[in-house]
Amino acid sequence: MKQTLTHFDAAGHAHMVDIADKAVTHRVAVARGSIRMKPETLALVKRGSAKKGDVIGIARIAAIQGAKRTADLIPLCHPIPITRVAVELEIDEAASTVHCTATVECDGKTGVEMEALTAVQVGLLTVYDMCKAADRGMVIEQVRLLEKHGGKSGSFVAA
Amino acid sequence: MKQTLTHFDAAGHAHMVDIADKAVTHRVAVARGSIRMKPETLALVKRGSAKKGDVIGIARIAAIQGAKRTADLIPLCHPIPITRVAVELEIDEAASTVHCTATVECDGKTGVEMEALTAVQVGLLTVYDMCKAADRGMVIEQVRLLEKHGGKSGSFVAA
Amino acid sequence: MKQTLTHFDAAGHAHMVDIADKAVTHRVAVARGSIRMKPETLALVKRGSAKKGDVIGIARIAAIQGAKRTADLIPLCHPIPITRVAVELEIDEAASTVHCTATVECDGKTGVEMEALTAVQVGLLTVYDMCKAADRGMVIEQVRLLEKHGGKSGSFVAA
Amino acid sequence: MKQTLTHFDAAGHAHMVDIADKAVTHRVAVARGSIRMKPETLALVKRGSAKKGDVIGIARIAAIQGAKRTADLIPLCHPIPITRVAVELEIDEAASTVHCTATVECDGKTGVEMEALTAVQVGLLTVYDMCKAADRGMVIEQVRLLEKHGGKSGSFVAA
Amino acid sequence: MKQTLTHFDAAGHAHMVDIADKAVTHRVAVARGSIRMKPETLALVKRGSAKKGDVIGIARIAAIQGAKRTADLIPLCHPIPITRVAVELEIDEAASTVHCTATVECDGKTGVEMEALTAVQVGLLTVYDMCKAADRGMVIEQVRLLEKHGGKSGSFVAA
Amino acid sequence: MKQTLTHFDAAGHAHMVDIADKAVTHRVAVARGSIRMKPETLALVKRGSAKKGDVIGIARIAAIQGAKRTADLIPLCHPIPITRVAVELEIDEAASTVHCTATVECDGKTGVEMEALTAVQVGLLTVYDMCKAADRGMVIEQVRLLEKHGGKSGSFVAA
Numbered sequence: 036m037k038q039t040l041t042h043f044d045a046a047g048h049a050h051m052v053d054i055a056d057k058a059v060t061h062r063v064a065v066a067r068g069s070i071r072m073k074p075e076t077l078a079l080v081k082r083g084s085a086k087k088g089d090v091i092g093i094a095r096i097a098a099i100q101g102a103k104r105t106a107d108l109i110p111l112c113h114p115i116p117i118t119r120v121a122v123e124l125e126i127d128e129a130a131s132t133v134h135c136t137a138t139v140e141c142d143g144k145t146g147v148e149m150e151a152l153t154a155v156q157v158g159l160l161t162v163y164d165m166c167k168a169a170d171r172g173m174v175i176e177q178v179r180l181l182e183k184h185g186g187k188s189g190s191f192v193a194a
Numbered sequence: 195m196k197q198t199l200t201h202f203d204a205a206g207h208a209h210m211v212d213i214a215d216k217a218v219t220h221r222v223a224v225a226r227g228s229i230r231m232k233p234e235t236l237a238l239v240k241r242g243s244a245k246k247g248d249v250i251g252i253a254r255i256a257a258i259q260g261a262k263r264t265a266d267l268i269p270l271c272h273p274i275p276i277t278r279v280a281v282e283l284e285i286d287e288a289a290s291t292v293h294c295t296a297t298v299e300c301d302g303k304t305g306v307e308m309e310a311l312t313a314v315q316v317g318l319l320t321v322y323d324m325c326k327a328a329d330r331g332m333v334i335e336q337v338r339l340l341e342k343h344g345g346k347s348g349s350f351v352a353a
Numbered sequence: 354m355k356q357t358l359t360h361f362d363a364a365g366h367a368h369m370v371d372i373a374d375k376a377v378t379h380r381v382a383v384a385r386g387s388i389r390m391k392p393e394t395l396a397l398v399k400r401g402s403a404k405k406g407d408v409i410g411i412a413r414i415a416a417i418q419g420a421k422r423t424a425d426l427i428p429l430c431h432p433i434p435i436t437r438v439a440v441e442l443e444i445d446e447a448a449s450t451v452h453c454t455a456t457v458e459c460d461g462k463t464g465v466e467m468e469a470l471t472a473v474q475v476g477l478l479t480v481y482d483m484c485k486a487a488d489r490g491m492v493i494e495q496v497r498l499l500e501k502h503g504g505k506s507g508s509f510v511a512a
Numbered sequence: 513m514k515q516t517l518t519h520f521d522a523a524g525h526a527h528m529v530d531i532a533d534k535a536v537t538h539r540v541a542v543a544r545g546s547i548r549m550k551p552e553t554l555a556l557v558k559r560g561s562a563k564k565g566d567v568i569g570i571a572r573i574a575a576i577q578g579a580k581r582t583a584d585l586i587p588l589c590h591p592i593p594i595t596r597v598a599v600e601l602e603i604d605e606a607a608s609t610v611h612c613t614a615t616v617e618c619d620g621k622t623g624v625e626m627e628a629l630t631a632v633q634v635g636l637l638t639v640y641d642m643c644k645a646a647d648r649g650m651v652i653e654q655v656r657l658l659e660k661h662g663g664k665s666g667s668f669v670a671a
Numbered sequence: 672m673k674q675t676l677t678h679f680d681a682a683g684h685a686h687m688v689d690i691a692d693k694a695v696t697h698r699v700a701v702a703r704g705s706i707r708m709k710p711e712t713l714a715l716v717k718r719g720s721a722k723k724g725d726v727i728g729i730a731r732i733a734a735i736q737g738a739k740r741t742a743d744l745i746p747l748c749h750p751i752p753i754t755r756v757a758v759e760l761e762i763d764e765a766a767s768t769v770h771c772t773a774t775v776e777c778d779g780k781t782g783v784e785m786e787a788l789t790a791v792q793v794g795l796l797t798v799y800d801m802c803k804a805a806d807r808g809m810v811i812e813q814v815r816l817l818e819k820h821g822g823k824s825g826s827f828v829a830a
Numbered sequence: 831m832k833q834t835l836t837h838f839d840a841a842g843h844a845h846m847v848d849i850a851d852k853a854v855t856h857r858v859a860v861a862r863g864s865i866r867m868k869p870e871t872l873a874l875v876k877r878g879s880a881k882k883g884d885v886i887g888i889a890r891i892a893a894i895q896g897a898k899r900t901a902d903l904i905p906l907c908h909p910i911p912i913t914r915v916a917v918e919l920e921i922d923e924a925a926s927t928v929h930c931t932a933t934v935e936c937d938g939k940t941g942v943e944m945e946a947l948t949a950v951q952v953g954l955l956t957v958y959d960m961c962k963a964a965d966r967g968m969v970i971e972q973v974r975l976l977e978k979h980g981g982k983s984g985s986f987v988a989a
Contacts, residue, residue: 119530175337371755496652596848811973
């Protein structure tokens with residue numbers, strides 16, 4: 036593990052890290068998170084997805100757009116030429132939960148982990164927004180990077 | 195509990211809900227979430243906060259700015275005249291976690307729950323971004339509304 | 354008809370018009386436009402709306418979000434506290450066209466005509482984007498204000 | 513003609529299409545549209561362009577800036593490194609119309625059709641905004657792609 | 672003079688100050704700044720303003736739009752319902768300088784000083800951008816608040 | 831010195847200049863500016879930087895984010911893939927001034943002078959915002975390009 040945080044220079048000042056000398060490689064990141072809700076709320080989401088009032092479809096669009104806003108939201112992120120965003124939302128009745136998984140890819144000098152995580156967060160927030168009149172006690176949980184590939188630091192796969 | 199989702203009309207089409215007839219009242223929302231990391235990573239965050247490389251201070255600024263971007267990110271949110279945003283981040287060594295709590299207030303026709311939740315999410319994502327070179331296995335968890343007050347639906351306090 | 358354009362001062366310089374002394378009233382604007390395409394393309398749109406690949410649903414979300422970006426896009430528009438956005442898209446097989454109608458409301462000092470028109474334009478552009486691999490010859494046409502109400506200039510209803 | 517819409521995967525879920533394997537080529541798109549108004553309104557526009565109150569000049573700037581906002585507005589568009597935007601507006605007295613033509617270029621993996629169309633739409637909306645106090649009955653019409661070049665699908669020239 | 676900075680709470684943490692209890696009053700702010708350049712560069716600006724290549728007109732539009740982006744750019748600024756923006760640019764041959772003065776007004780709970788200053792800065796940066804191929808040594812100087820009125824702290828007029 | 835402004839075409843119409851044929855080279859720009867304030871105000875800034883209420887740290891973050899917004903703010907700027915942003919703020923007690931220096935780098939077809947200048951302006955505006963309750967007479971001055979390297983026009987170093 037690195038003993039310092041790369042987003043700070045030797046004087047401890049925040050900077051956007053210099054990536055000019057890094058190679059342009061193909062990079063992929065997959066992130067995932069969940070929102071847990073009452074079974075009755077999940078039933079409303081499920082009903083909508085099947086017929087009308089499509090919570091899942093709207094959250095997917097918001098997540099894709101969220102990936103594109105990452106450098107606006109996260110102060111030290113580089114703007115990145117994203118080449119692909121795919122977002123899946125699954126209804127898990129056993130856990131009374133909606134899971135959101137985002138895959139982001141680019142050909143660039145730095146990775147797309149933050150883009151994938153931001154997509155997941157915006158997707159889950161959008162589910163919260165659309166269901167909150169029915170259930171304010173929903174909890175977003177287990178948002179994490181599942182895997183990333185490409186770049187000098189190589190691959191990461193969550194345990 | 196409402197049996198339908200208000201963000202859809204009778205035909206099941208998404209809309210930005212009509213709030214014209216709602217009263218302008220003072221509204222407050224408090225949201226909270228956490229990011230769990232290795233103890234060694236938390237030590238880096240803590241060291242920075244005390245001396246230099248201020249992860250906590252930067253995450254706080256990103257969270258405050260994130261609250262202002264809510265209507266840009268969440269498709270069906272109304273633009274809201276925020277009157278206050280306060281964000282606290284606490285280092286919890288026992289849980290090897292940073293907690294983020296955001297309080298947002300407005301005088302308006304609809305609540306600021308989404309603004310508070312978005313602030314928390316952007317704050318935690320910013321911590322992730324600044325620590326990710328040291329630890330890609332961090333997990334964002336327990337993001338939820340703690341309480342909200344004001345408006346016709348009255349107060350909500352998490353159990 | 355006014356003999357001058359209000360967006361310019363006496364010297365001919367553009368400005369954002371002073372609305373401080375205008376009354377806060379409830380204002381509504383409805384705009385509409387269409388995109389004409391090949392019957393085969395329309396069939397793809399229609400198939401998706403019924404089952405999967407929901408062009409109409411995505412265009413609706415983009416239109417709602419577009420209304421919120423109006424003051425960012427149109428240089429002399431005031432930022433406006435929108436209270437409602439509703440967007441309908443209809444498939445018109447006789448005309449081989451998709452029609453988009455947006456209704457925007459606010460309680461404010463200036464009208465929401467531009468917000469309604471911008472919603473329509475972004476909705477139609479989104480249909481274009483999603484269908485363009487199949488049909489680059491689509492034409493957006495007849496984008497216009499249908500009606501507006503509220504404010505000192507009173508109501509307008511298109512002939 | 514393709515029998516499916518590429519913006520949806522096999523399950524019918526929207527995604528931002530993978531362009532990583534597409535070649536970086538020089539790409540050009542030209543779009544055009546018009547706004548029809550009363551002859552008296554057109555006279556105001558014309559007078560301003562010649563002397564002061566420059567509707568045409570402001571619409572051109574708004575259109576150029578609009579091209580840069582395309583990926584923000586259209587949910588499934590990729591962010592694109594635009595290398596050129598040129599926008600012409602012509603006053604057509606015979607048709608009592610202002611025509612807007614936008615040319616956008618990039619060196620990238622996907623085309624700039626949407627950027628050119630968005631530029632045209634924002635340019636025409638800006639004309640509408642500046643003339644609406646004089647004439648709310650203006651109609652935006654015939655917004656379409658004139659031509660595009662570059663990329664695997666080759667050239668398109670409107671009939 | 673206040674002995675503390677209001678943008679920090681008792682613990683020294685940045686926050687967006689609570690303005691809920693402040694009165695809604697009419698507020699005005701006027702800011703001004705200048706960009707000094709070589710006489711030959713100023714001649715190019717002047718020529719364009721008179722005939723074509725309108726640097727001054729474009730900088731004015733950019734400044735007006737910049738005022739609307741203030742809360743996006745300045746971390747602790749509140750979003751504000753601007754009711755008027757007017758921007759003047761004057762060519763001062765004696766000083767080989769372009770002066771930019773912005774007046775911003777609102778009816779709100781906090782002032783518009785930052786909006787006026789941001790408008791000036793964006794206007795001057797736009798002049799720089801358009802003239803930089805001819806003159807990279809231009810200097811932006813004397814950007815300051817000229818006056819502000821309204822609100823509890825009353826009027827300020829620069830010495 | 832060029833005798834024309836490149837941001838206008840032969841007809842005098844503004845355009846985003848065609849950079850497709852320019853080489854991708856490494857480019858660096860350094861800009862600098864200052865904000866002068868009362869010694870008592872500077873003392874507040876200094877106290878905060880040392881202990882709490884970190885004006886300098888927040889201005890640095892705002893400046894870095896500002897660099898990323900350049901193409902949104904300046905109408906004819908190209909979107910640029912920034913590879914590094916570093917911002918220094920120094921307290922100069924002799925001059926009762928805070929100096930802000932921004933360095934921006936990219937590998938691209940056009941330079942990053944505007945990004946460096948925008949970072950400086952947003953950083954200085956943020957200092958103004960945080961200190962304005964104590965001192966409305968602060969003056970931003972001497973904002974200029976210090977040096978730039980890379981690209982066909984070669985290096986520039988301020989006299």
